[in-house]
Amino acid sequence: MNKIDNPKPEIWSEILKRPTKTIDDIEITVKEIFKEVQKKGDEAIAKYTSIFDGISLENYEVSEEEIQEAIGLISSELKEAIQLAKSNIYKFHSAQKTERISIETTEGVRCWQEKRPIQKIGLYIPGGTAPLFSTVLMLAVPAEIAGCKEIVLCSPPDKTGKINPAILYAAHLCGVTKIVKVGGIQAIAGMTFGTPSIPKVYKIFGPGNQFVTVAKQLATQFGVAIDMPAGPSELLIVADDTAVPSFVASDLLSQAEHGTDSQVILVSTSKKLIDAVEKEIQIQIEELPRKVIAKKAIENSKLIWVENDKIALDLINDYGPEHFIICSEYDDFYCNGIVNAGSVFIGNYTPESAGDYASGTNHTLPTNGYAKNYSGVNLDSFMKSMTFQKITEKGIQNIGKAIEIMAEAEGLQAHKNAVTLRLKNIGERE
Amino acid sequence: MNKIDNPKPEIWSEILKRPTKTIDDIEITVKEIFKEVQKKGDEAIAKYTSIFDGISLENYEVSEEEIQEAIGLISSELKEAIQLAKSNIYKFHSAQKTERISIETTEGVRCWQEKRPIQKIGLYIPGGTAPLFSTVLMLAVPAEIAGCKEIVLCSPPDKTGKINPAILYAAHLCGVTKIVKVGGIQAIAGMTFGTPSIPKVYKIFGPGNQFVTVAKQLATQFGVAIDMPAGPSELLIVADDTAVPSFVASDLLSQAEHGTDSQVILVSTSKKLIDAVEKEIQIQIEELPRKVIAKKAIENSKLIWVENDKIALDLINDYGPEHFIICSEYDDFYCNGIVNAGSVFIGNYTPESAGDYASGTNHTLPTNGYAKNYSGVNLDSFMKSMTFQKITEKGIQNIGKAIEIMAEAEGLQAHKNAVTLRLKNIGERE
Structure with a gap:
C-alpha cells in the first residue's frame, strides 16, 4: 500500500495513473x-x-x-x-x-422525441x-x-x-x-x-x-x-472518522480480488482512519481464497490523505472513478459535487457488492476515466432517441423565411427552394 | 435516376447499398x-x-x-x-x-439516477x-x-x-x-x-x-x-398520391446538393407519383447553383415502386435512413412502425430544410445505417447518466443474503465478506 500525504494537484494524474496496455x-x-x-x-x-x-x-x-x-x-x-x-x-x-x-x-411547428x-x-x-x-x-x-x-x-x-x-x-x-x-x-x-x-x-x-x-x-x-470502452475495474472510497474501518477495508478488498490490475484507492482527511483501514486490510486479506490476486492489487493501492473535503472532491473528479463510495459526515457535499463517477454508494451500509449484484443499479460502468464522458449501462443504452416533426401551412409560414435566409447564407439554394415552393403554393391559394 | 419496380427483399441491401470508402x-x-x-x-x-x-x-x-x-x-x-x-x-x-x-x-434500498x-x-x-x-x-x-x-x-x-x-x-x-x-x-x-x-x-x-x-x-x-460515426447525408421519402410532386422533388434535390455521394431515395406505391416527381426533378435541377453536384447525386438516386405500404415500411426499416419524410395517406402507420430512422418529417408542409435549420429538432443525425443503433444528437449527448444508492441497516438485511449467495456462486469471496461483516455488525448490536 502506498500512503501519500497531501499530494499537490500537479501530481494527481501521476499518482492516480491507470495501468496502460499495449494492444x-x-x-x-x-x-x-x-x-x-x-x-x-x-x-x-x-x-x-x-x-x-x-x-x-x-x-x-x-x-x-x-x-x-x-x-x-x-x-x-x-x-x-x-x-x-x-x-x-x-x-x-x-x-x-x-x-x-x-x-x-x-x-x-410540432416537434417530438421518442425512444425506440x-x-x-x-x-x-x-x-x-x-x-x-x-x-x-x-x-x-x-x-x-x-x-x-x-x-x-x-x-x-x-x-x-x-x-x-x-x-x-x-x-x-x-x-x-x-x-x-x-x-x-x-x-x-x-x-x-x-x-x-x-x-x-x-x-x-x-x-x-x-x-x-x-x-x-x-x-x-x-x-x-x-456499450463502452473497457478497462480494469476500480474503486475509490472517501471516508472520514464516521466510517467503520473494517467495512472500508472489506470494500477495498472486494475490488482488489477482481484482478491484479484493479485500482483500489482510499482518500481521507483522517490519518487515524487511514491507519486503521490499513491494519484491517492486513487482517482480512489473509482469509481470502483469491488472496494472491488481492495482494498484488493492494500493493499498488493508494491511501491518500488530503487536507480537506474540497481538495478531496477535486481530486476525485479529476480521477473519475468507476465505483465511488462515500462514508463521510459530509456525504451531501460529495453527492452534489461529484460530476465524474460511474456509480456512487453512500453510507456505511452500502457496499459496492450491493450494486454489483442486487440493489437494482447496473454494474456495467465506465472504467479508465471514462466516467468523464460515458454513462454506465442503463435503459437508454438499449434504445435510440428519434425525433419527429409535423408542420402545418401556418407553421411553415411562421418559420419559412428564417429557413430561406439561413439556407441562402450557407449557400444551399435547393434547401431554400424546398421552402420557397411551399410558401408560394400557399400564397397562390390564399 | 434508377427506377426499380417491386424489388424482392433479397436484393434490398444491394439496391440500397451505401457508398463505401477506403480509409x-x-x-x-x-x-x-x-x-x-x-x-x-x-x-x-x-x-x-x-x-x-x-x-x-x-x-x-x-x-x-x-x-x-x-x-x-x-x-x-x-x-x-x-x-x-x-x-x-x-x-x-x-x-x-x-x-x-x-x-x-x-x-x-434507495437507488437513483441523475444526469450530470x-x-x-x-x-x-x-x-x-x-x-x-x-x-x-x-x-x-x-x-x-x-x-x-x-x-x-x-x-x-x-x-x-x-x-x-x-x-x-x-x-x-x-x-x-x-x-x-x-x-x-x-x-x-x-x-x-x-x-x-x-x-x-x-x-x-x-x-x-x-x-x-x-x-x-x-x-x-x-x-x-x-458524437457518432459519420457518413454521407441521406434522405428517404415515402410518398403516395396525396403528396405534391414538386415538393417531393424539391426535398430530394435539397439532399442531392449536399454532395455527389448523397443518398436520395423515393419509395412509393404509386407509379404516377414516381413519374411526376421524376419530371419535376428535371425541371428544378436546372435552376440550382450547385447543379453539377446535384446531378451526380441524382444519377445514383433510386425511385422504388413497391406493392404496398407494409413492404415499403419493411424496406425503410431495413435501410434506416438519416432523414425520413412521410407524405402518405397512411402517415400514422409509418410513424408508429418506423424503428430505424434519424429524424422523421411528416406531411406536405414539413420539408427536411425545416429540421436542418429552424424547427427546433437537431440536424446532427446518424447516417450510413447507424440509425439502427445510434441516436441523433440530443440533450443527453452532452450529459452522462450516473447512479447513486443509499442502503440502510434494514436494507442490507433485506438484500444481504442474496448478495452473499450470488457472490459466492461467482467465486468472489471478498464481495461476500463486505456484506457478511456488515450483517454481523448489525446482529451483534441487536
Missing part, C-alpha cells in the same frame, strides 16, 4: 480472426472454438433440453437470490422509461472459473424492458461443451432469445458479420478479456455499436 | 499528425495550419474584437433568422431535461464555401442547456486568417467559451491531447470531411468520446 500485438490476431469469420462464417467459428476452447461442437445453439437441465442444477437458494436481484434490477430500470416529449416550438428499441443486440458473457451470471441480469433485464426484438447471448463452452448452468438459468429467466456456445474474438466477429449459427446484431454489450475488448473496438469499424 | 490511406496521415501534435503541441498545430490552410497565425484564439467585428458584419435579417432558429432549438432541447429518477427497490453534464466538450465546424453556422446552433445550444463548463469550438481560418462571421456570431450567441482558429486533423488532435492554444476536451462533436472523420475515430483510442 498492438493483440490487434493483429483480432483482425485476422475477423477477416476469417467474415469470409468463412461457421467454418472459422469451428476452427477457433477448437483452438481456444479445445472442443468441437455440432451445434452451437444451446438447446431447450440443455436449459431445462441447467435449471435443475441450480439450488433453490441461488434461484431465489437471482430472482430477488432480477426484481430489483427490473424495478430500477423500468423506472427509467421515458414518455414522448412533444412541444410546439412555434405555432404550427435497438432491434438486435448481442451480450457477451465470459467463461472461466467465475461464471458472471450477474452480468446476464444487468444486460438482459434492461434489454427486455427496452423491447429489443432479438437478444443474443454468446459465451464460451467449457471442455465438455457446456455453459455454466447459472448463466443459462439467468439468460432463460431474463428473456434472452438465443444462447450460442461461442466465446472470445470469434464470438464478437460472429455477432458483427453474422454466420449461420450466430445472428448479426446492431450493438454488443458485456465484459471480457483484452482480446474481447479489442474485438469489440474493431467491431465498431464494421458498423456495430458497443 | 486506410487517410489513416496513416491522421496517425502521423496525431503523434506530432501529441509530442510538439502548438508547434505541430502551426506547421499543419500552414500546410493545409496556407496561413501562419500568431494567435489561434479568436479575440473579443474579432467577435464584435463579426457581429457588425451580419445583416439584421440573418441575425433575426438565427435568433428564431436558436429559440426553437432551445425550446425543444430544454424540454428534454430529465429529473432525478429515484425508487426504493426493496425496503431500505460532460464538463469539457469540443465542437468542430468545417470551413470552406458553405459556413455551417447552423451546426454551431445545433451543438452549442444543447451543450449550454446541459451545463457543460467548457465549450470549445475549432474551425479552420481562411486565407486571411479569419473565421466566417456567421459562425462567430452563432458561437457568441450560444455560449461557446473559446473559439480557436484551427481546422482539420490538427484541430481534432489538439482537442484530444490539449496544447497551449487548444484545450483538451472529453467529447468531440461535429461534421467534417473524410480526414476529420478518421481523426475523430482515432481520438476515441485516446479516451475521447465522439
Whole structure:
C-alpha cells in the first residue's frame, strides 16, 4: 500500500495513473480472426472454438433440453437470490422509461422525441472459473424492458461443451432469445458479420478479456455499436472518522480480488482512519481464497490523505472513478459535487457488492476515466432517441423565411427552394 | 435516376447499398499528425495550419474584437433568422431535461439516477464555401442547456486568417467559451491531447470531411468520446398520391446538393407519383447553383415502386435512413412502425430544410445505417447518466443474503465478506 500525504494537484494524474496496455500485438490476431469469420462464417467459428476452447461442437445453439437441465442444477437458494436481484434490477430500470416529449416550438411547428428499441443486440458473457451470471441480469433485464426484438447471448463452452448452468438459468429467466456456445474474438466477429449459427446484431454489450475488448473496438469499424470502452475495474472510497474501518477495508478488498490490475484507492482527511483501514486490510486479506490476486492489487493501492473535503472532491473528479463510495459526515457535499463517477454508494451500509449484484443499479460502468464522458449501462443504452416533426401551412409560414435566409447564407439554394415552393403554393391559394 | 419496380427483399441491401470508402490511406496521415501534435503541441498545430490552410497565425484564439467585428458584419435579417432558429432549438432541447429518477427497490434500498453534464466538450465546424453556422446552433445550444463548463469550438481560418462571421456570431450567441482558429486533423488532435492554444476536451462533436472523420475515430483510442460515426447525408421519402410532386422533388434535390455521394431515395406505391416527381426533378435541377453536384447525386438516386405500404415500411426499416419524410395517406402507420430512422418529417408542409435549420429538432443525425443503433444528437449527448444508492441497516438485511449467495456462486469471496461483516455488525448490536 502506498500512503501519500497531501499530494499537490500537479501530481494527481501521476499518482492516480491507470495501468496502460499495449494492444498492438493483440490487434493483429483480432483482425485476422475477423477477416476469417467474415469470409468463412461457421467454418472459422469451428476452427477457433477448437483452438481456444479445445472442443468441437455440432451445434452451437444451446438447446431447450440443455436449459431445462441447467435449471435443475441450480439450488433453490441461488434461484431465489437471482430472482430477488432480477426484481430489483427490473424495478430500477423500468423506472427509467421515458414518455414522448412533444412541444410546439412555434405555432404550427410540432416537434417530438421518442425512444425506440435497438432491434438486435448481442451480450457477451465470459467463461472461466467465475461464471458472471450477474452480468446476464444487468444486460438482459434492461434489454427486455427496452423491447429489443432479438437478444443474443454468446459465451464460451467449457471442455465438455457446456455453459455454466447459472448463466443459462439467468439468460432463460431474463428473456434472452438465443444462447450460442461461442466465446472470445470469434464470438464478437460472429455477432458483427453474422454466420449461420450466430445472428448479426446492431450493438454488443458485456465484459471480457483484452482480446474481447479489442474485438469489440474493431467491431465498431464494421458498423456495430458497443456499450463502452473497457478497462480494469476500480474503486475509490472517501471516508472520514464516521466510517467503520473494517467495512472500508472489506470494500477495498472486494475490488482488489477482481484482478491484479484493479485500482483500489482510499482518500481521507483522517490519518487515524487511514491507519486503521490499513491494519484491517492486513487482517482480512489473509482469509481470502483469491488472496494472491488481492495482494498484488493492494500493493499498488493508494491511501491518500488530503487536507480537506474540497481538495478531496477535486481530486476525485479529476480521477473519475468507476465505483465511488462515500462514508463521510459530509456525504451531501460529495453527492452534489461529484460530476465524474460511474456509480456512487453512500453510507456505511452500502457496499459496492450491493450494486454489483442486487440493489437494482447496473454494474456495467465506465472504467479508465471514462466516467468523464460515458454513462454506465442503463435503459437508454438499449434504445435510440428519434425525433419527429409535423408542420402545418401556418407553421411553415411562421418559420419559412428564417429557413430561406439561413439556407441562402450557407449557400444551399435547393434547401431554400424546398421552402420557397411551399410558401408560394400557399400564397397562390390564399 | 434508377427506377426499380417491386424489388424482392433479397436484393434490398444491394439496391440500397451505401457508398463505401477506403480509409486506410487517410489513416496513416491522421496517425502521423496525431503523434506530432501529441509530442510538439502548438508547434505541430502551426506547421499543419500552414500546410493545409496556407496561413501562419500568431494567435489561434479568436479575440473579443474579432467577435464584435463579426457581429457588425451580419445583416439584421440573418441575425433575426438565427435568433428564431436558436429559440426553437432551445425550446425543444430544454424540454428534454430529465429529473432525478429515484425508487426504493426493496425496503431500505434507495437507488437513483441523475444526469450530470460532460464538463469539457469540443465542437468542430468545417470551413470552406458553405459556413455551417447552423451546426454551431445545433451543438452549442444543447451543450449550454446541459451545463457543460467548457465549450470549445475549432474551425479552420481562411486565407486571411479569419473565421466566417456567421459562425462567430452563432458561437457568441450560444455560449461557446473559446473559439480557436484551427481546422482539420490538427484541430481534432489538439482537442484530444490539449496544447497551449487548444484545450483538451472529453467529447468531440461535429461534421467534417473524410480526414476529420478518421481523426475523430482515432481520438476515441485516446479516451475521447465522439458524437457518432459519420457518413454521407441521406434522405428517404415515402410518398403516395396525396403528396405534391414538386415538393417531393424539391426535398430530394435539397439532399442531392449536399454532395455527389448523397443518398436520395423515393419509395412509393404509386407509379404516377414516381413519374411526376421524376419530371419535376428535371425541371428544378436546372435552376440550382450547385447543379453539377446535384446531378451526380441524382444519377445514383433510386425511385422504388413497391406493392404496398407494409413492404415499403419493411424496406425503410431495413435501410434506416438519416432523414425520413412521410407524405402518405397512411402517415400514422409509418410513424408508429418506423424503428430505424434519424429524424422523421411528416406531411406536405414539413420539408427536411425545416429540421436542418429552424424547427427546433437537431440536424446532427446518424447516417450510413447507424440509425439502427445510434441516436441523433440530443440533450443527453452532452450529459452522462450516473447512479447513486443509499442502503440502510434494514436494507442490507433485506438484500444481504442474496448478495452473499450470488457472490459466492461467482467465486468472489471478498464481495461476500463486505456484506457478511456488515450483517454481523448489525446482529451483534441487536
